[in-house]
Every structure is written in C-alpha cells, then in structure tokens.
Amino acid sequence: MFLDPIDFASMYKKHKSSTIFKGKKSEDWDKKSKEMAPRMQKSSYVEDFISRMDISEDDTVLDIGCGPGTLAIPLAKMVKEVVAIDFSAQMLQELQAYAKREGITNIKTHLIGWDDDWSHLPQVDIAVASRSMEVIDIEKALQKMSSQAKKASYLTYKTGGSFVDMEILDFIGKKIITKPDFWYIPLLLYKDGYFPYIDYIPTKDGSVKYSSAEEFVTSLIWSIGSLDEIQQQKAREYYKLHVKENNAPKPSMWAFIAWSSHKQEMIGCKLSSYN
Structure with missing residues (x-):
C-alpha cells in the first residue's frame, strides 16, 4: 500500500511529546471529578455519540476512560452489560453514584487505564472511547481497543490540535505547539487493515x-x-x-471514528446532520 513507508505511529509519538497539551494524571481527574460530573453526565454530546452507534439490547460494551458515566449510564439502559474502566477512582465513584440514582445495576467498573493490563477484562461486542484517547502510544491503544471488541469500536478525538480556542490563545499572546490532530487515527487503522468511518460532533460541553x-x-x-x-x-x-x-463557549468539534472489528469490512453507522 502507498502508506506503508510512512511511520505514522512514530510521527504521532514525536508530535505528542512536543505539544504543550500534556496528559493529565489520575489525581488531576480525581480533583476535577465533582465539578465536571454534572455537565458531562447531562451533555447533549451523549445523544450525538450514541445515535451514531449500531447497538442492540444483547450487546456488551467496554467504555474506556468512562469518567463519571457520561456514556456508560445511558448505554447500560440500552444493552446487556457495560464494563466501565477509568484510572481515576473519584470518577468511578461519580459513575457509581450516578448509576445508583438511575437504578442501573448492569455496569461493572475497573480502576485501570490505557497502559494497564487488560487481560482480566472480558471480550465485549463493542468498545467505546469517548474523548479519552490522549495517550502516548496511539497505535498500541487502537490495537488494544480493536482486539477487545468482537463487533465494532467507536471513539471521539478533538479536532484542530488544541483544547483551547485559537482565538483566545492569539488574544492573550500564548504561543503553543498544537497536539496531534485526529487524522493519525484513521490512517493507522487503515494501515492495519480496517475501513474507518469518520463523522463530526460539535459540542458546547453542556452547561459550561x-x-x-x-x-x-x-x-x-x-x-x-x-x-x-x-x-x-x-x-x-x-x-x-x-x-x-x-x-x-464556542462549539468544540470532535471527530467521531468508527470501525468494524473485522478487517476489510465496512461498518454500519447512522449518518448525522447538524448545523
């Protein structure tokens, strides 16, 4: 294939290491959990994400970087079981409290992240990673995600290379090295034999x-x-x-990327429409 000579995985790592946007530690998310949970749990982004998925009531779902249950809770109401993992203990506590309020009992939680051992996790039908792929080794993360799901995987990744509006950064005079944009992901998936589907979700992150x-x-x-x-x-x-x-806030744009677990097979996704 014409992409074979290009090492996108190494390019991503080099780009990621140089950016001003560094990954947060588990204790950082622990401190932010109570503040962030309410708006993350009630964001219109949830419906936009789930409406693009092909799911059934018999499916099992792995939610990677589940946070306070943003997707895990509504998905649990639609599928057989959700396995929710996160490296923030406080975020998992917010999820468990949310599940109790909603009367949800079909979620199993695990305190682990992208870089931990997943061998004890069950195989699932569908894997999701909602705004949680700020990892150092994107190729390894995608391979772990793909191997965990029997049917399909769905993720979102910030577009534009910045978590802060560039207009704001220009105004305050803050020069940055942008983070890797989402295009690394479909390129790496395609090189690995998958046919990724790409869409976009604009969001104002609920009630910020x-x-x-x-x-x-x-x-x-x-x-x-x-x-x-x-x-x-x-x-x-x-x-x-x-x-x-x-x-x-101005809308943020998230790339929605989906692929079938079966290489060389197209995935069925619902087309979106937004203003």
Whole structure:
C-alpha cells in the first residue's frame, strides 16, 4: 500500500511529546471529578455519540476512560452489560453514584487505564472511547481497543490540535505547539487493515459557565498548563470583552471514528446532520 513507508505511529509519538497539551494524571481527574460530573453526565454530546452507534439490547460494551458515566449510564439502559474502566477512582465513584440514582445495576467498573493490563477484562461486542484517547502510544491503544471488541469500536478525538480556542490563545499572546490532530487515527487503522468511518460532533460541553474572570483564567491554566502574569491579565480582558455577557463557549468539534472489528469490512453507522 502507498502508506506503508510512512511511520505514522512514530510521527504521532514525536508530535505528542512536543505539544504543550500534556496528559493529565489520575489525581488531576480525581480533583476535577465533582465539578465536571454534572455537565458531562447531562451533555447533549451523549445523544450525538450514541445515535451514531449500531447497538442492540444483547450487546456488551467496554467504555474506556468512562469518567463519571457520561456514556456508560445511558448505554447500560440500552444493552446487556457495560464494563466501565477509568484510572481515576473519584470518577468511578461519580459513575457509581450516578448509576445508583438511575437504578442501573448492569455496569461493572475497573480502576485501570490505557497502559494497564487488560487481560482480566472480558471480550465485549463493542468498545467505546469517548474523548479519552490522549495517550502516548496511539497505535498500541487502537490495537488494544480493536482486539477487545468482537463487533465494532467507536471513539471521539478533538479536532484542530488544541483544547483551547485559537482565538483566545492569539488574544492573550500564548504561543503553543498544537497536539496531534485526529487524522493519525484513521490512517493507522487503515494501515492495519480496517475501513474507518469518520463523522463530526460539535459540542458546547453542556452547561459550561464561568462565574468570574478568575474562574476563566483557572480553566485556561487547567488546559494549557501555565500562563504568565501578562497572559493572565489578557485572559481577564478577553473574559470581560467576549465571555461575561455571552457566557457560553464556542462549539468544540470532535471527530467521531468508527470501525468494524473485522478487517476489510465496512461498518454500519447512522449518518448525522447538524448545523
């Protein structure tokens, strides 16, 4: 194949190591779990993701990086069983509390992440990874995901190479090295013999609100890692000019990528329509 001489896996690793956007540790997500859980659990993104899947009530699902149950809970209402894994203990506690409120009993949780041993996990019909693939070795992650699912896999990955709107970064004078964009994923899948399907999900992440300029600055630092004093002051100025009165984030665009577990086979997905 014409792609064979190109080592996309190594290109991704090199790009990932150079970007300003570094992966968060489990304790980082532990601290954010209570704050993030309500809006993640009620986001319209959930329906957009699930509506693109081909699932049945007899299916079993592996939810990788499940967070507070964003997909695991609604999927559990539609399928036989969900196996939910995450490396944040607090996120799993939020999921378990959410499941109890919803009367869900067909979810099994495991405190493990992408780099851990999955040999004790059961084979499932479908694997999903919703906004959870910020990994160092994307090729290994995709292979683990594919090998776990008997029917199909579905994931989402941020487009554009930045978790922060470039307009904001330009305004505050923050120069960044973008993170790897989603195109590495379909290229690696195609090289491995799969025919990936690609769609897009725009989202404003539910009810994200900033009650003050300081909260806005804190959110930027969470995503970027650091801002100097001048950049923080410019961020406060941006908040007053563009966020305070129109307190809603611009839509983020997520690439939705799906593939059949059977190589050289097309996957059945539902076509989307959005404004």
